Amino acid sequence: MDQNEKSRGLLPESKENADISVVSTKRVVLTDKHSLFQMQEMIKPAAEALKKGELAVFPTETVYGLGAGIYSEEGIKRIFQVKGRPSDNPLIVHIADINETADLIHDSAPDLFYKLAERFWPGPVTFVLPKSHKISDTVSGGKPSVAIRFPSHPIAQILINLAGQPIAAPSANISGKPSSTRSEHLQELVGKVEWIIDNGPITIGLESTIISLLQTPPVLLRPGPITVEKLKEIIPNLEFNLKSSKALAPGMKYRHYAPEALIKLVPWTENLSKLVKDVEEYYICLREEKKEILILATAETINYYTARGYSAISMGSRSNLYSIAQNLFHALRTIDALGYRWGIIEGFEEAGLGFALMNRIEKAASGRS
Ligand code: AMP
Ligand code: MG
Numbered sequence: 001m002d003q004n005e006k007s008r009g010l011l012p013e014s015k016e017n018a019d020i021s022v023v024s025t026k027r028v029v030l031t032d033k034h035s036l037f038q039m040q041e042m043i044k045p046a047a048e049a050l051k052k053g054e055l056a057v058f059p060t061e062t063v064y065g066l067g068a069g070i071y072s073e074e075g076i077k078r079i080f081q082v083k084g085r086p087s088d089n090p091l092i093v094h095i096a097d098i099n100e101t102a103d104l105i106h107d108s109a110p111d112l113f114y115k116l117a118e119r120f121w122p123g124p125v126t127f128v129l130p131k132s133h134k135i136s137d138t139v140s141g142g143k144p145s146v147a148i149r150f151p152s153h154p155i156a157q158i159l160i161n162l163a164g165q166p167i168a169a170p171s172a173n174i175s176g177k178p179s180s181t182r183s184e185h186l187q188e189l190v191g192k193v194e195w196i197i198d199n200g201p202i203t204i205g206l207e208s209t210i211i212s213l214l215q216t217p218p219v220l221l222r223p224g225p226i227t228v229e230k231l232k233e234i235i236p237n238l239e240f241n242l243k244s245s246k247a248l249a250p251g252m253k254y255r256h257y258a259p260e261a262l263i264k265l266v267p268w269t270e271n272l273s274k275l276v277k278d279v280e281e282y283y284i285c286l287r288e289e290k291k292e293i294l295i296l297a298t299a300e301t302i303n304y305y306t307a308r309g310y311s312a313i314s315m316g317s318r319s320n321l322y323s324i325a326q327n328l329f330h331a332l333r334t335i336d337a338l339g340y341r342w343g344i345i346e347g348f349e350e351a352g353l354g355f356a357l358m359n360r361i362e363k364a365a366s367g368r369s
Pocket of ligand 1: 145
């Protein structure tokens with residue numbers, strides 16, 4: 001029996017072993033020094049392999065994705081196995097040309113879709129539309145709809161173009177854990193995927209905004225880099241109630257973004273002296289219980305903690321929430337990497353990008369503190 005086939009779970013008898021099978025991982029490292037032509041040559045083998053059911057981790061502008069060709073059902077199934085992802089949590093389908101949408105959706109897209117796509121694509125926003133027969137139930141988690149995104153990252157676009165088909169890709173992390181935004185985060189997928197296209201740190205660091213166009217008015221399913229404020233310029237009546245206990249996007253009911261450590265979120269207040277005192281109170285309280293704690297602070301507050309000998313790292317400056325977004329998942333992962341059992345994280349104002357940041361932070365902390 002071909003060991004490769006066995007390890008990919010292509011043969012029925014290896015089915016129950018599929019999630020523990022080991023594959024050999026090839027890493028392709030791409031930097032700014034590579035020309036477009038060099039990039040294409042280096043990406044080509046991974047793109048070809050996607051057609052045969054192999055998996056490729058690749059950079060996008062939001063977070064690293066774990067991709068399979070949408071017409072390779074074996075590859076799609078393996079995404080769920082590798083991540084330990086519940087089968088009813090659908091995948092986002094990535095395209096490299098707005099015209100590819102027509103093939104993937106049932107009927108024609110509403111005018112509003114074209115208006116939004118023209119403004120925000122390629123870019124960090126995903127639209128949910130009724131799916132065509134080309135989208136398997138595995139990709140859509142059994143739903144009659146499909147989530148589609150046209151990423152702006154050149155490597156993602158090259159990979160999709162060379163694969164000759166859209167690529168379904170959730171974030172490249174074990175289900176429930178923080179998404180991957182740096183090369184070192186991809187280590188957990190070595191031996192589980194055939195290809196890692198490594199492009200270093202990711203630019204944005206938060207997953208795409210998701211909007212459902214299945215109803216009028218459209219509904220925000222996940223806040224992200226394209227902010228509510230920007231969306232409202234085109235969809236003034238955009239609906240959202242992300243704090244409702246009723247899960248809107250199927251994935252929203254699952255635990256997300258959480259490290260092994262327990263996370264305590266200290267609510268934002270404009271008064272930073274109060275915020276640091278609130279953090280300190282928790283720190284001292286937990287320390288008395290002999291807990292090992294790391295504070296996820298900001299450039300504006302870190303000195304307060306370090307001056308007192310508390311363990312703390314900075315996620316970036318409050319005056320530039322993009323820097324916080326870039327570092328958030330790395331900071332959450334750092335708590336585990338350094339062996340701390342508790343993390344105390346400062347909150348942010350829920351405006352602009354802060355709304356998406358707090359959505360991720362609240363999920364990382366939910367039910368654990
Ligand atoms: P991730 O792949 O981890 O970024 O998660 C993708 C998100 O997109 C999940 O939260 C899904 O619930 C959401 N999603 C994907 N497809 C659909 C769909 N057809 N309807 C609603 N939400 C979707
Ligand atoms: Mg994810």
